[in-house]
Amino acid sequence: MELVVEGVSHRYGEVVALEGIDLEVREGETLALIGPSGCGKSTLLGIMGGILQATGGRVRVRGEAPVGSLNPQTYIFQDFALLPWRTVEGNVALALEHHRLQGDEMERRIADVLQRTGLSEFRHAFPKQLSGGMRQRVGIARALAVRPAILLMDEPLSALDAQTRELLMEDFLALWLRERITAVYVTHNLQEALRLADRVCVLSRRPGRVREMVSIDMLQAERATPAAQAHLARLHDRLWGLIKAEAQVAEREVVA
Amino acid sequence: MSDTRDVPFRGGGFVVVPKRGAAVAAxxxxxxxxxxxxRFGWISPIFLPSPGSIVQAFVELVSSGTLWKHIGQSLHRLAFGWSIGTLGGLxxxxxxxxxxxxRAVGLPLVSALFxxxxxxxxxxxxxxxxxxxSSKVATIALGVFFPTAIATFSAIDGVPRNLIRMGQSFNLPAADVLRKIVLPGALPGILAGFRITASIGLILLVSAEMIGAEYGIGAFILQAGNLMQTDQLLAGVVMLSVLGLLIGTGLTRLERWLLRWR
Structure with a gap:
């Protein structure tokens, strides 16, 4: 399934957050959205996922969702968005309960995603009993349970420490390589974008506009090799060059 | 550096240390x-009877059955008034x-009448x-109604919006968002409100019974005061204290059970 963003603009009162965004997310690709603070990355993701209504333009999907997909555009949240009063199993079940699945389909889906995310042993644990990384795994398991066609991830690793981030990034990569789910990945972190994305969309400072689309012409599986480092470093410098000046201005704006 | 010295410890104090025996001893x-x-006559027993005579009066009240008659009436009024006020407030x-x-209509009204x-x-x-x-029950219900309404909407306001957005992002029907996210998320605040309204209910119960009732703890305390039976009066106060304690314990248990995930 592909996602097409056509002329999307958004305002918060007098503040223009996004202006004239046109982009496509292709079938099976991971598109990273980067840009200075306040450029509207999360707003754009919310509009793509249908939980924010754009004040201008539209978002369309092209193609069919895979068989058994219960929620084609599925979110993974920065702060996990887990219900603290539900167990791991209950949090995953929340996304399935209202679909009235046949027979033991719900139990099978839950068992499958918990096994894929390494959470089977923790199915009866409450979120407060889990580390940050494990909580985000619950968020991923919940998203996978509905068999998404497009994953929309709002800085999914930013609330985690560096080691957990690295471990989860490897999990994401394994997931991409295995399932090739179309994904939009909002991040501040250029290394994450360079490790996970096929293309990087650089947004300008508010009002957010597409400043540049950068393709990373290298398979994700090859990016951890020493030979790839020089090329990735050049791409990193290029991306940083695109956002550095605006990030400095945005940072002063936020502080003020 | 020629000589070495221990780094002096500067981190003591300002820590609450449990002293369980101290409270009982005091x-x-x-x-x-x-x-x-x-006993030594430093205080007149007419104005402040001894703890022993209060206990004796309490035992007499229990054995004569007077206690249950008053408590039964009071509990009946409190249960009705609190339940009606709580349901309406919720x-x-x-x-x-x-x-x-x-909100646009109700909030100014609640703010004005509370x-x-x-x-x-x-x-x-x-x-x-x-x-x-009816008038006594209505007084308690009114007193409970407004704080319950305020506690409930404040608790709902406190439910993280991202949890609601999460539910919407999985296409949960609105009724499910309310039942599975908003209500459980607001429950800690609502239960905290119950604790406050139980105290308010008890205060209003006693006040209403003092104004016009034959039976009830408030009526009993007032009658005892009028007859200068201070031991009976204070036995009534002890009854109230025990009742408040029992209600508080009941609410704590309810909170522990409903919020066992915390």
């Missing part, structure tokens, strides 16, 4: 001092918390409903 000491003061608070129109001391409305309620049970 309590026992205070009661002993009170008993001794009355309904209004939920409506204000969830629907914009209800500060009125509800016991001041008892004469009006007696005029409307008569001197019987």
């Amino acid at each position: 309590f026992v000491l205070l009661i002993a001092l009170w008993e001794v003061s009355v 309904a209004l608070g939920f409506a204000i918390g969830v629907w914009s129109l209800s 500060p009125i001391p509800k016991i001041a409305l008892l004469p009006l309620l007696i005029l409307w409903l008569g001197i019987g049970e």
